[in-house]
């Protein structure tokens with residue numbers, strides 16, 4: 001009961017209660033938001049969804065790459081030099097593709113780690129995944145695979161073979177997305193913007209691309225970089241003989257496809273892929289995952305698996321092969337430092 005002489009108005013009680021709620025909200029807002037944040041961190045991602053999204057991202061970025069090449073609005077410049085002194089090129093194709101690819105993935109799954117080769121300070125694009133899962137994925141990957149978000153690292157190369165893109169060597173150009181789980185390459189997508197072809201692989205589940213019927217690894221045709229080659233020609237000839245056929249080509253994505261049987265325009269055919277200079281994880285992760293998904297391998301030149309978490313660089317070189325004894329190939333390679 002109210003003390004004598006004091007009358008409680010309903011409006012006063014309502015204002016008092018609102019103030020109380022405001023004070024409690026203020027006190028607990030920090031606690032609640034950190035609870036929500038930790039809930040988001042703990043959330044899971046379906047890898048089959050992430051494969052479909054990765055394909056959508058690679059194709060969306062690819063449209064920018066193609067448009068800018070056709071409009072001849074590359075505005076090419078150098079980002080600096082690589083460790084070996086080659087020009088590290090950047091064009092509007094790389095940047096626009098990055099904006100499309102990065103924000104499509106980030107807006108759909110804000111809590112997963114996405115590492116892109118390119119960066120920009122502009123406002124992000126407000127795109128989001130259509131949630132469409134292509135029929136061939138539904139056929140090959142029968143059910144969803146939930147993985148907690150903090151185990152995932154996504155690597156994006158918005159335009160691979162930028163050097164060749166500036167030279168209008170269109171066949172070498174790809175866009176790539178890779179999903180690593182606990183550092184292992186699990187999903188790879190390589191898309192060719194100028195033909196519209198897309199190759200994907202999901203380790204343990206299936207792939208859209210197959211190996212060729214056979215490979216010659218006694219005297220292999222070796223595909224290598226044309227613009228970051230270092231000593232690779234001598235290295236391959238020391239390993240496999242002076243008559244070894246060397247195929248210089250642009251793009252790490254292109255060179256992985258040259259080991260397979262892509263149902264695309266005429267593609268060079270190689271037996272193994274060797275790279276001896278420094279290279280970044282967004283260049284190689286998608287190819288590694290696709291090769292693994294069809295029984296191939298990509299390792300350092302010493303035969304070690306590459307971990308796709310943490311830092312962006314790979315210093316041990318690359319050896320990629322398929323349908324062969326990869327370990328015995330490693331044994332035939334000379335020591336990189338001595339070479």
Ligand SMILES: Nc1ncnc2c1ncn2[C@@H]1O[C@H](COP(=O)(O)O)[C@@H](OP(=O)(O)O)[C@H]1O
Pocket residue numbers: 082083084117157159160161162163224225226227228229249250251252277278279280283
């Ligand atoms: N020594 C090096 N240092 C940095 N990046 C390298 C490199 N060698 C190759 N790369 C990158 O790996 C990709 C394939 O190279 P290559 O065509 O020479 O085989 C290219 O990616 P980008 O075009 O995405 O930059 C290239 O820049």
Ligand SMILES: [Mg+2]
Pocket residue numbers: 088089117162
């Ligand atoms: Mg680059």
Ligand SMILES: [Mg+2]
Pocket residue numbers: 157159160161252282283
């Ligand atoms: Mg690249």
Ligand SMILES: [Mg+2]
Pocket residue numbers: 094117157158159160161162
């Ligand atoms: Mg690139």
